Amino acid sequence: MLKLLAIDDNRENLGLITATLEDQSVEILTASDAEVGFEMFLQFRPRIILLDLVMPKVSGMELLERIVAVDQGVDVILMTAHYSTDSAVEAIQKGASDYLTKPIEVEKLRSRIAKLILEAQRREMTLRLDQELIDAYQFEGMVGRSPLMMEVFARIRRVAPHFRTVLVTGATGTGKELAALALHRLSPAARGPFVVCNCSTLVESLVESELFGHVRGAFTGAIQDKPGLFEHADGGTIFLDEIGELSQAAQAKLLRVLQDHQVQRVGSVVPRNIDVRVVAATHRNLKTMVRDGQFREDLYYRLAVVEIALPTLANRREDLPLLERYFIEKFAEEYKRPIAGLVRRAQTCLATYPWPGNIRELENVIGGACMMVEGNLIDIGDLPERFRVPLTADVFMDDKFLSLEEVQRRHVINVLEGVGGNKMRAAEILGIGRATIYQLLSKMKLEERTDESA
Numbered sequence: 031m032l033k034l035l036a037i038d039d040n041r042e043n044l045g046l047i048t049a050t051l052e053d054q055s056v057e058i059l060t061a062s063d064a065e066v067g068f069e070m071f072l073q074f075r076p077r078i079i080l081l082d083l084v085m086p087k088v089s090g091m092e093l094l095e096r097i098v099a100v101d102q103g104v105d106v107i108l109m110t111a112h113y114s115t116d117s118a119v120e121a122i123q124k125g126a127s128d129y130l131t132k133p134i135e136v137e138k139l140r141s142r143i144a145k146l147i148l149e150a151q152r153r154e155m156t157l158r159l160d161q162e163l164i165d166a167y168q169f170e171g172m173v174g175r176s177p178l179m180m181e182v183f184a185r186i187r188r189v190a191p192h193f194r195t196v197l198v199t200g201a202t203g204t205g206k207e208l209a210a211l212a213l214h215r216l217s218p219a220a221r222g223p224f225v226v227c228n229c230s231t232l233v234e235s236l237v238e239s240e241l242f243g244h245v246r247g248a249f250t251g252a253i254q255d256k257p258g259l260f261e262h263a264d265g266g267t268i269f270l271d272e273i274g275e276l277s278q279a280a281q282a283k284l285l286r287v288l289q290d291h292q293v294q295r296v297g298s299v300v301p302r303n304i305d306v307r308v309v310a311a312t313h314r315n316l317k318t319m320v321r322d323g324q325f326r327e328d329l330y331y332r333l334a335v336v337e338i339a340l341p342t343l344a345n346r347r348e349d350l351p352l353l354e355r356y357f358i359e360k361f362a363e364e365y366k367r368p369i370a371g372l373v374r375r376a377q378t379c380l381a382t383y384p385w386p387g388n389i390r391e392l393e394n395v396i397g398g399a400c401m402m403v404e405g406n407l408i409d410i411g412d413l414p415e416r417f418r419v420p421l422t423a424d425v426f427m428d429d430k431f432l433s434l435e436e437v438q439r440r441h442v443i444n445v446l447e448g449v450g451g452n453k454m455r456a457a458e459i460l461g462i463g464r465a466t467i468y469q470l471l472s473k474m475k476l477e478e479r480t481d482e483s484a
Contacts, residue, residue: 032150033076034143035059037067037093038109039085043134047080050136055147064088071097075368075406076104078146083110083117091121098125101405102373105146109134153370164356170212172205173356176346182209182338189336190216195288197273197333198311200340202458203390207269209338210309214267219307222266227259230275237280239296242287248297260293260304267307273333274314274325285329308333313458343385343392350381350392357393358408361400370406379410379417386445386459442470 034056036047044060051058059074061067064085071079079097083090094106108121111132118129128142167175169183189196190213198206207226214224232240239248243258259268276284287293288308292301310333319325343350354372362369372380385391399412410418445456457467 031055031057032078032147033057033059033074034078034080035061035067035070035074035076036080037061037064037085037090038080038082039063040082043082043109043132046134046136047139050134050139051143054140054143056143064090064093068093068096071104072100075101077150078143079104079106081106081108083108083121084112091117091124094121094124094126099404101407102409103370103405103407105149107142161355161359163352164359167352168356170215171208172212173353174346174349175352176341176348178341178346179349182340185336185338186212187216189213189338191218193217193307193336195308195310195333195335197316197335197337198309198340199316199337200311200313201342201388202313203388204340204342205389206311206313206340207271209340210267210269210311213309214269214307217267217307219266219305223263224266225259225263225268226271227268228271230272232276232280234277234280237277238283241280242283242293242295244296245298248295252297255295258293258295260287260306261302263306264304265306267309270308270310272312273310274312274316274319278326281326281329285326285332288329288332343388347381351377353389353392354380354396357396358400361397365400367400367403368406369400369403369408372408373410376408376410376413379413383417384444391459438470442467 032055034051036044036058037060038044038047039062041062044062048058048060056078059070059076061070064087067081068088070076081090081093081097085093090108090110094108097104097106102125105127106125107128107130108126109130109132110117121129127146130139130142163175164173167173170186172179172183174180174183186209193213196210196213198209200206211224214220227241238244239252239256239258241258241260243256243261244252245255246252270284287304290301291305292303294301316325316330316334320327320330343353354377358369358371361367380392380395387394395414395417396408398414399408402412403409442456442460445459446453453467453471460467462470
């Protein structure tokens with residue numbers, strides 16, 4: 031049952047409130063001392079508080095600020111025998127839901143409380159509906175109901191039973207590994223292993239050994255036989271993330287494995303048959319890399335028998351409320367905290383953010399907010415600094431017509447500011463290589479020096 035806490039140093043008034051509301055669907059708690067009332071608030075977490083404005087030691091306005099600082103979602107109604115427009119406005123600004131004058135009119139109090147109970151019941155129903163939506167629109171660990179994501183889900187369902195190789199493309203943080211895992215789980219190889227390899231972290235001199243294994247004595251330090259990742263994935267699926275980072279030599283060896291379904295350990299002359307499904311992923315444009323001679327054309331067509339493109343979060347904003355609820359529930363359970371959701375202004379803030387880091391960034395933001403929040407509703411103050419100071423304030427201004435070069439320059443600056451100047455992270459978010467971002471920054475600095483000298 032919904033809890034209501036009345037805090038008033040006048041015991042007769044507390045008795046009146048109890049008698050007036052005893053037939054309402056609330057559990058009534060009372061306190062005649064402000065500090066005792068605050069302790070009861072912390073212990074029982076009532077959803078409605080009736081709070082006297084003038085009390086000894088601690089004023090109702092001060093107690094209001096302390097309560098709202100802990101829980102933005104609580105409905106606080108201030109009561110006073112000395113009404114003034116200024117104090118009413120101040121109370122509302124500090125988070126009060128309503129303001130009643132004494133002596134309290136019984137019917138007015140009953141009406142106000144009935145409305146708050148109805149709102150609380152609607153919120154509860156909304157939370158239940160949100161959970162039903164998450165259950166309905168969750169697909170193998172991915173959440174979405176936008177047309178773009180429904181098409182992705184349908185494509186994975188069609189492809190999974192038959193694929194040997196699939197290419198998953200999309201910006202950093204869009205969920206490529208989840209898509210790969212979904213393909214594996216829905217494939218005939220679901221009972222086999224799912225092996226993950228991030229190609230961007232492989233040391234060039236050890237790529238062949240890591241992927242295909244080696245025999246003892248094949249090179250300095252090879253003190254025993256070692257199977258590669260492809261052998262570990264035998265009978266299952268291997269996920270080759272950031273496939274565009276492989277060197278030309280490694281690409282050639284990978285192509286041979288995909289063609290022959292055999293691996294040959296470094297230092298061995300005996301090939302080994304393998305049965306492995308391959309899901310490759312990249313945030314880069316492999317067609318452009320093929321054109322520029324950075325990626326083998328034959329390997330590209332071998333991998334891209336089927337291509338699944340994941341949309342950015344900016345292109346599927348209708349999924350944002352569902353994803354927010356999904357991550358809040360995930361972290362509330364993980365941190366053992368009763369977090370109910372976001373206040374409206376925090377929702378608006380997240381809805382207008384460009385999300386350059388996509389789903390991964392949203393997950394990190396919600397996870398951090400769930401650690402920071404003190405009450406059961408996440409507010410703007412619980413979000414990272416970049417959400418409290420709009421990035422677009424002086425970045426995009428009011429210009430309607432900009433060159434592509436200027437848009438690119440401003441976007442790079444925007445992302446760099448958002449990640450605290452971390453160039454590696456900015457390059458990852460922008461979907462470009464390390465060398466490219468340094469070239470862009472070098473060019474931007476050159477332009478600035480030219481402008482200053484002019």
